[in-house]
Amino acid sequence: MNDADAAGQIVEVLAPLAVDQTYSYFSPPALRLAPGEHVEIPLGRQSTYGVVWEVRGSADTPGNLKTVISRYARPPLSQKLRDFVDWLARYTLAPRGMALRLATRSAESAEAEPDRLVYRATGARPQRETPTRARVLAAAEGGLVFSKKALSGAAGCSPSVVDALVDDGALEAIKAPASAIADSLTSDYAQSTLETEQEKAASALRSSVALRAYQPFLLEGVTGSGKTEVYFEAVAAALEQGEQALVMMPEIALTSQFLERFAQRFGGRPAEWHSSVADRKRSRIWRGCATGEVKVVVGARSALFLPFANLRLIVVDEEHDGAYKQEDGVCYHARDMAVVRASIEGATLVLSSATPSIESRVNAELGRYAHLRLRARAGARLLPRADAIDMRIEGPGQGRWLAPRLARAIGETIARGEQALLFLNRRGYAPLTLCRSCGHRFRCRQCDAWLVEHRFRRALICHHCGYVEQRPNVCPECDAEETLSPCGPGIERIAEEAAKLFPNARILVLSSDFPGGAERLRRELEEVAKGSFDLIIGTQLVAKGHNFPYLTLVGVVDADLGLGSGDPRASERTFQLLAQVTGRAGRGDKPGAALIQTYHPEHPVMRALLCGDPEDFYAQEISLRERAGLPPFGRLAALIVSGRDAGLAEAHARALVRAAHSLPPTPAYRLAAAGGLPEPDEIAVLGPAEAPIALLRGRFRFRLLIKAPRRANLQGFLRDLLEGGPPARGGVRVQVDVDPQSFL
Ligand SMILES: Nc1ncnc2c1ncn2[C@@H]1O[C@H](COP(=O)(O)OP(=O)(O)OP(=O)(O)O)[C@@H](O)[C@H]1O
């Protein structure tokens, strides 16, 4: 043994806590740690879990450092994954420990499983025979293997009898093969014949995967054009090389159809990764990703932090979907971080959508992403014919929500034995309840929001914080009886109207807030696909990615709903949602149609939907963004300052603005003068303004918006501001949201 072997090490360890820095520890000679290994370390008065971030050198004695307690037998985090964690933290301004937490939450207990023993009869007779022993041997007859528990259970004896029979030579114990975490997959299990455009796109993806280098693609194809079919070819290419692929989906709990389709193509299911997968199973998948045993993961945004051993492909399905943005804890956009992870891993990246985000569209137009397009539906099917119902002219009567033309079309569809879908993106019965006598309106005490009436649950509910109260019969303000009146519709109210209009129809209301959770929704969506319902009424969860072969008519109850929010992405989001939901029609043998109820049929969003060609719409949105310096032409960050005391929160927000303007000048960025128009290369600090939801869960909220040119060092500025600015006091919190998606 030479000196270096005999010496201990000094290691930097990052703990998955709200800390940014690593801590130095002494590691005794016996441990010989490598970067990425998982260790137990003393921290404060306790011991905690951490990951070795760096080995700094050797040392003979701890000196004044604390000593690493032990090492966990878990697969180490690769350099690439550690780089990704560091990158994420730098970009989002989250403490590095919190970014690490995203990658290690399921690592705990991801040790290798101990070998399991199973038992088999040897055919030899035991030296001593008893009735109990005879029963155990009878249970083991036939040459099969059994667990100890199965044998002792069958014989009604204690497990020690099994051990005794092993000692006697009548049974033998053998190592059981570890049960597989994932099905084995076959790249060419059932290949479909691709159409010309599909084949072109698929072969571009296949060659990219073979190259083993970072290459980003935007796969843009109309609804039902076979995007899934195309990116399956990229998955197949990764499997052929024995390497790994990750497919991200915005609503993983609802993707049983997808898993089924995957199994038909590859002969087995991928590993599923999302919050409703049991902890134990998550740990096994985590480990399987690190050992390379798991080849394909289908998951929600958190799957991006799995410790893949050799990741060749990331697919972000429905890349435009808002669900990819995480808005609490570490605020990150999983689509954008997928780009980063793919580039660190040297993997192929596929962003797939029928209605890409403006950001991805611009990136494709500028050549940053290769643009693959599928312009027609597969199998010569047509996109649904869309028509507007002008609510100013042909709307329904007072207290009703379905225009006569829409009601007629639904009746005819059902009569033909086909399915219709009514879409309204609002849960509950009515978004507002008011007293006709005194005008009292029910609002949440914790939030700046009306309480939404839910008839099925007989309650008034706040959709922001979940606060629930019973709906009274008497007005709490003026004591008048029977004067409370619901205003406006939610899907429950549409269901009530539909039940009156179509008393014999099999109607299904789909909403994420009904009891039974994701499991129930999964079953109901399967029933819809089988044709068990005539009319489906649902919120945005019916819009996404489903294939309902019998569905031929989609009715949009209120197409204007999302347009008035003042959000810079309002038009884009409304277009995406409505294109997706109308795209559910006509995917089977029969052509589909969409009827769109709107007060603004001339709105660019409606025009794009009606003519079926979004090019003008995209061009217009892109030029609006460009002129306003909004993403992707400029960059945004929001600081949300909140507190139980409105005055303190507002004062802190103002103090932050003052602090921004008194930061010492630096070559790293330039700040626009307070109140002045920014020069093209300057960062502007806007606000503070009271947030549109000024009160949320009992906290008063003020927002600052930081607007920066694309090349400016936005993170550098934010870091200087948060470090150099005044400390928050009196329970005031500052949340940083880089690339905000929500402005509420
Ligand atoms: N080449 C093909 N051969 C046979 N069937 C195909 C082919 N391409 C697509 N299909 C079928 O067409 C339907 C739509 O395809 P797919 O779901 O892949 O489209 P998509 O573009 O992902 O749809 P969306 O974005 O609307 O969810 C599916 O039922 C699929 O099986």
Ligand SMILES: [Zn+2]
């Ligand atoms: Zn509330």
